[in-house]
Amino acid sequence: MFTRKGILFVISGPSGVGKGTVRSTLMPLVEDIHVSVSATTRPPREGEIDGQDYFFTDPARFQQMIDNDELLEWALVYGNLYGTPKEYVTTMLSQGNDVLLEIDIQGALQVKEKMPEGVFIFIAPPTIEELSRRLCGRGNDSEQSIQIRLAACQEEMAHMKYYDYIVVNDRIEDAVEKVRSIITAERCKRKNLNLG
Ligand code: ADP
Numbered sequence: 645m646f647t648r649k650g651i652l653f654v655i656s657g658p659s660g661v662g663k664g665t666v667r668s669t670l671m672p673l674v675e676d677i678h679v680s681v682s683a684t685t686r687p688p689r690e691g692e693i694d695g696q697d698y699f700f701t702d703p704a705r706f707q708q709m710i711d712n713d714e715l716l717e718w719a720l721v722y723g724n725l726y727g728t729p730k731e732y733v734t735t736m737l738s739q740g741n742d743v744l745l746e747i748d749i750q751g752a753l754q755v756k757e758k759m760p761e762g763v764f765i766f767i768a769p770p771t772i773e774e775l776s777r778r779l780c781g782r783g784n785d786s787e788q789s790i791q792i793r794l795a796a797c798q799e800e801m802a803h804m805k806y807y808d809y810i811v812v813n814d815r816i817e818d819a820v821e822k823v824r825s826i827i828t829a830e831r832c833k834r835k836n837l838n839l840g
């Protein structure tokens with residue numbers, strides 16, 4: 645009966661809080677949402693597919709994307725560059741499709757400047773101790789890099805005030821259900837419907 649405007653959902657939060665886990669658990673449960681594939685200079689991890697997990701890019705090409713204004717946002721995240729290709733996001737939204745970004749906090753704040761009508765969701769850890777356990781358990785990071793991420797988290801929590809929703813990722817099922825409910829509610833908002 646009604647058509648809708650495309651909505652931009654941005655999931656963000658400290659490293660290790662479970663953003664990627666929330667996104668991948670959520671995706672099969674939500675219809676008609678399009679995940680933006682980021683560009684990164686980080687090398688692929690085992691099993692990651694170019695164009696699906698990321699666009700794996702060398703630093704020269706990444707710089708070219710910055711210079712050509714091809715990125716909606718970009719940031720240096722723990723030694724690697726990451727950025728959101730702009731055209732995919734703007735085209736999808738203009739066609740009435742919803743788009744999901746899962747990006748770090750520096751990137752989310754840039755998107756908020758450019759697209760304040762987006763829906764900004766901060767994933768918070770239940771406690772710093774639990775965040776530390778998750779970073780250790782993930783097995784990707786050295787002791788030093790875990791300490792850097794935990795120190796950054798204290799400062800990152802101060803950015804919660806820029807977000808529309810705060811979801812504590814305690815039990816994964818609960819966090820995913822909350823994000824799913826946010827998406828459902830935003831889709832029903834009158835301002836997002838084309839009422840003519
Ligand atoms: P991020 O994308 O925010 O850096 P990940 O999704 O990689 O974080 O999650 C970090 C680690 O925490 C992973 O090992 C993941 O399996 C685990 N994890 C995520 N959510 C939960 C949760 N709710 N409870 C326990 N462990 C979790």
Ligand code: 5GP
Nearest residue numbers: 659682718719721726727728746747748751
């Ligand atoms: P990973 O290398 O573990 O896949 O991601 C590392 C961090 O980079 C995560 O916090 C993830 O959310 C963030 N990230 C992934 N893609 C982007 C992006 O396009 N822009 C920004 N700013 N951060 C991103």
